[in-house]
Amino acid sequence: MSRIPSLLNPQQADSQQFGEHNTLNDLDLDVFLKLLINEMQNQDPLNPMDNSEMLNQINQIREIGSTDKLTATLDSVLLGQNITSSTNLIGKDVKAISDDNQAVAGTVTRVTIEDGKPKLQLDLSMKAEPSIDSGEVGKGEYAYRVVWQGENGNLEGIELSGEDAVSTMSNLSNYQSVQLRNLPITTTAKQIYRTDSTGEGDYRLVGILTDGKQSSYLDKSSDDARSETRQTLPFTKDPSFGVRNFKISLNNVSEVVNHGT
Numbered sequence: 001m002s003r004i005p006s007l008l009n010p011q012q013a014d015s016q017q018f019g020e021h022n023t024l025n026d027l028d029l030d031v032f033l034k035l036l037i038n039e040m041q042n043q044d045p046l047n048p049m050d051n052s053e054m055l056n057q058i059n060q061i062r063e064i065g066s067t068d069k070l071t072a073t074l075d076s077v078l079l080g081q082n083i084t085s086s087t088n089l090i091g092k093d094v095k096a097i098s099d100d101n102q103a104v105a106g107t108v109t110r111v112t113i114e115d116g117k118p119k120l121q122l123d124l125s126m127k128a129e130p131s132i133d134s135g136e137v138g139k140g141e142y143a144y145r146v147v148w149q150g151e152n153g154n155l156e157g158i159e160l161s162g163e164d165a166v167s168t169m170s171n172l173s174n175y176q177s178v179q180l181r182n183l184p185i186t187t188t189a190k191q192i193y194r195t196d197s198t199g200e201g202d203y204r205l206v207g208i209l210t211d212g213k214q215s216s217y218l219d220k221s222s223d224d225a226r227s228e229t230r231q232t233l234p235f236t237k238d239p240s241f242g243v244r245n246f247k248i249s250l251n252n253v254s255e256v257v258n259h260g261t
Helices: 004-008 010-018 029-041 051-087
Strands: 093-097 103-107 110-114 117-125 127-131 144-149 155-160 177-181 190-194 204-209 217-219 243-249 253-257
Touching: 051 110, 051 117, 093 117, 093 243, 103 117, 103 243, 144 177, 190 217, 204 217
Parallel strands: none
Antiparallel strands: 093 103, 093 253, 110 117, 117 243, 127 177, 144 155, 144 190, 177 217, 190 204
16 A cells, blocks of 8 residues: 555645646646545555556546647637638628628628627628519619618618619620619518619619518519509618628638739
């Protein structure tokens, strides 16, 4: 039993064999040794613990602590790499799926850290673009109004007219529809109204989005297919309505668009 007295003195065992802490994984072995001593004091004197069994227990503690420390280290390295990759995308155009499950394309304006993960931030203005997707939209220029009922009960909305109207006139592409992008988040349904191909006249209903989070709408309607419902009521036009913020996780970026130099 000559090997037992050194273990009965935890401070001596710590200083002589392990130091105050195990330098490999910074585990406090004092608690472990006290438990080990208690086990030895209550062991069967006719069948005492041998050295190999005691060392096996210590090695198990070391292995567990080392694994935890390695995991934490790898997590830190991965976070650093993701932050670097994310910040390198600032100013770049990307195509991605946002955290609210919307397909987006635009310029990364900044990066934030949320719940220990980097998030790409895109602040995108609502716009309408001609599209070659199948539809019955004729050649011409079209103005749009997107309106909804605000939280205060008043009518709010955005108008794309004049310089912001969309033209489907082209000798190079056969545009048949119009894609509206980056629509604002609303708590109520959004109604989409459009002029005829002259870009003037009545705004008549072409679509309703019941999901307030939906960010896009593809208008395929011909002038004659528009509803008889017209948008005539005044509505609040706040510049902030026309800009929508999207948050994107790095692994949800599908493409980085390079425009060349």
